[in-house]
Amino acid sequence: MIECKHLTHYYGKRLIYEDLSFTVPQGRILGLLGKNGTGKTTTINLLSGFLKPHSGECRIFGQDVQQMEPALRRNIGLLIEGHVQYTFMDIRQIERFYARFYPNWKSKIYYELMDLLQVAPKQRISRMSCGQRSQVALGLLMAQDPELLILDDFSLGLDPGYRRLFIDYLRDFVKSKGKTVFLTSHIIQDMERLIDDCIIMDYGHILLQKPVSYLLENYYQYNFTLSQPCRLDIPEFYHPNILHNRVETGGFLPPEAAEGILQAHGVDYSDFSARHVPLEDIFIGLTGKY
Amino acid sequence: MNAFFYKEWLKNRWFYLLSAAFSLLLCLYVTLNLHRLCNLRGAAHFWEAALTKDAIFIQLLHYMPLLLGIAAALVQFIPEMLQKRIKLTLHLPCNYFYSIGSMLLFGLCMLCCIFLLNLSALGIALRSIFAPEIVSRILLTALPWYLSGLTAYVLCAWICLEPNWKRRVLNGIVSACVLRIFFMSDTPEAYNRFLPILAVYTLLICALPFISVERFKTGKD
Numbered sequence A: 001m002i003e004c005k006h007l008t009h010y011y012g013k014r015l016i017y018e019d020l021s022f023t024v025p026q027g028r029i030l031g032l033l034g035k036n037g038t039g040k041t042t043t044i045n046l047l048s049g050f051l052k053p054h055s056g057e058c059r060i061f062g063q064d065v066q067q068m069e070p071a072l073r074r075n076i077g078l079l080i081e082g083h084v085q086y087t088f089m090d091i092r093q094i095e096r097f098y099a100r101f102y103p104n105w106k107s108k109i110y111y112e113l114m115d116l117l118q119v120a121p122k123q124r125i126s127r128m129s130c131g132q133r134s135q136v137a138l139g140l141l142m143a144q145d146p147e148l149l150i151l152d153d154f155s156l157g158l159d160p161g162y163r164r165l166f167i168d169y170l171r172d173f174v175k176s177k178g179k180t181v182f183l184t185s186h187i188i189q190d191m192e193r194l195i196d197d198c199i200i201m202d203y204g205h206i207l208l209q210k211p212v213s214y215l216l217e218n219y220y221q222y223n224f225t226l227s228q229p230c231r232l233d234i235p236e237f238y239h240p241n242i243l244h245n246r247v248e249t250g251g252f253l254p255p256e257a258a259e260g261i262l263q264a265h266g267v268d269y270s271d272f273s274a275r276h277v278p279l280e281d282i283f284i285g286l287t288g289k290y
Numbered sequence B: 001m002n003a004f005f006y007k008e009w010l011k012n013r014w015f016y017l018l019s020a021a022f023s024l025l026l027c028l029y030v031t032l033n034l035h036r037l038c039n040l041r042g043a044a045h046f047w048e049a050a051l052t053k054d055a056i057f058i059q060l061l062h063y064m065p066l067l068l069g070i071a072a073a074l075v076q077f078i079p080e081m082l083q084k085r086i087k088l089t090l091h092l093p094c095n096y097f098y099s100i101g102s103m104l105l106f107g108l109c110m111l112c113c114i115f116l117l118n119l120s121a122l123g124i125a126l127r128s129i130f131a132p133e134i135v136s137r138i139l140l141t142a143l144p145w146y147l148s149g150l151t152a153y154v155l156c157a158w159i160c161l162e163p164n165w166k167r168r169v170l171n172g173i174v175s176a177c178v179l180r181i182f183f184m185s186d187t188p189e190a191y192n193r194f195l196p197i198l199a200v201y202t203l204l205i206c207a208l209p210f211i212s213v214e215r216f217k218t219g220k221d
Helices: A040-047 A070-075 A091-099 A107-116 A130-144 A160-177 A188-194 A212-218 A255-264 A279-287 B002-041 B043-052 B064-082 B085-091 B096-127 B132-161 B165-183 B192-205 B208-217
Strands: A002-011 A014-024 A029-034 A055-060 A076-079 A148-151 A180-184 A197-202 A205-211 A220-226 A238-243 A246-251 A269-275
Touching (some): A002 A040, A014 A040, A014 A197, A014 A205, A029 A040, A029 A188, A040 A055, A040 A180, A076 A130, A076 B085, A091 A130, A091 B002, A107 A130, A130 A160, A148 A160, A160 A188, A188 A212, A188 A279, A197 A212, A197 A279, A205 A212, A205 A279, A212 A279, A220 A255, A246 A279, A255 A269, B002 B043, B002 B064, B043 B132, B064 B085, B064 B096, B064 B132, B085 B096, B096 B208, B132 B165, B132 B192, B132 B208, B165 B192, B165 B208
Parallel strands (some): A029 A180, A029 A197, A148 A180
Antiparallel strands (some): A002 A014, A002 A055, A220 A246, A238 A246
16 A cells, blocks of 8 residues: 655755665554654655655555655545644535545545534634544544545644544544554554554664564563673663663563573573563663663 | 635635725725815816826825735735645645645635726726826726736745745745836836736746745655
8 A cells, every 4th residue: 555665865964764665555554653853754744745755765556656646645534743624614614625525525424523522513623622623634534535544643732532532433434444544643552552563763764563463462571680780782682771780671582582691691680570561661662762 | 626716715705805995995095085185176287287297196006906915925825834734735636736726816816806896996986087098097007016916926925835945035035026027117107018018927927836836745845
């Protein structure tokens, strides 16, 4: 559905990423995770055709996004960071406006969602809360009924209730209709409930692309105490964090194998424990706190 | 196109209604003032001034169309850029020549309506004082001012849609030079033979905002 090959992009002389390649298979929900400044929004802009990469190409439905036929965009739903919409319209006006562009427009699904919001029919979107605006944006995306949804930081500005509402509606819509989704969010707990696969980005490159279930089942957080201070330069252990000789690190080795590695490196340790952790801890473990 | 006109009307209707009211009130003020002076000094004095001293009596309206054109573009395009709504418009399943072209056409149509209303009101009010030849002389003198309003609208849209600040400044300088052409002479009917060329010139300038949009689409920031 989405295929990006050898993407390299700079802002001025600053390299954002180099030789980035990834694919998003049909029917999957893929989340792009990364710290601030790793290029998540840049990737969304490249995919939605608002940015031309320095080199490489992005293809959606087999077409280069820069040369994409306008009609093909009917099948791509785009949510811009901050749930940007035509805020001078009310919920009926905006529905009437968009309906003219999409032959398969499903106004029923939109109005069903709008009925749940406590808004007056003539209330302008600019006078709605951020949560209500997110529901309007989601309703419009669902009514458009696209094959692919690209969502940039959908949780921005939403309280936990609206985040949960957004995710539940989106997941139900996407899974019941076999849609493909590419999304970013800075709140990783949300991702765990929503996405099938994730790409974790570090500065300049992709750290890994795996199904979330694989990460949850195979990543361990290791904790142990060092008998005496030492450096832990072991490639299998990601970003060891040492505080008062207590080490917190992580990796994909089963606990016995991790202990074997420590012993092989001659590390004098005690109180070793290993446990599975939520996606947010996996993300921090893999990318580091700084 | 109807959809874009609908959207632009919802967004800008109050601006255009207020602009129409303001410009008509200004035309009314100019002509009522002229009527008052005619009653005081006699119409013959003003006929003489029109024929021998190149007086056109509506100098107050000189820069009004220009300012309206600039304001229309600012009101229409600055929120699109600041609130990133331009991305929504460009993501719609139609060519950007069509979407942005419709937005520009809406603005030009609305300004044309206001300007035609102004010229009609002036024509009717002046006709009660002057002979048709003098009225036509005054209106032909004012025509480049109104054409400058349309050109200013397009040039200002070009500046607003440009994604890069340095280029915006450069576009602003070019625009100021282009608009200077409309105000080179104060002599009545000085532009008469040049008017068709000015009209073509305005039409050609309509291509400029699309250059900015193309730059926006490729992320020239």
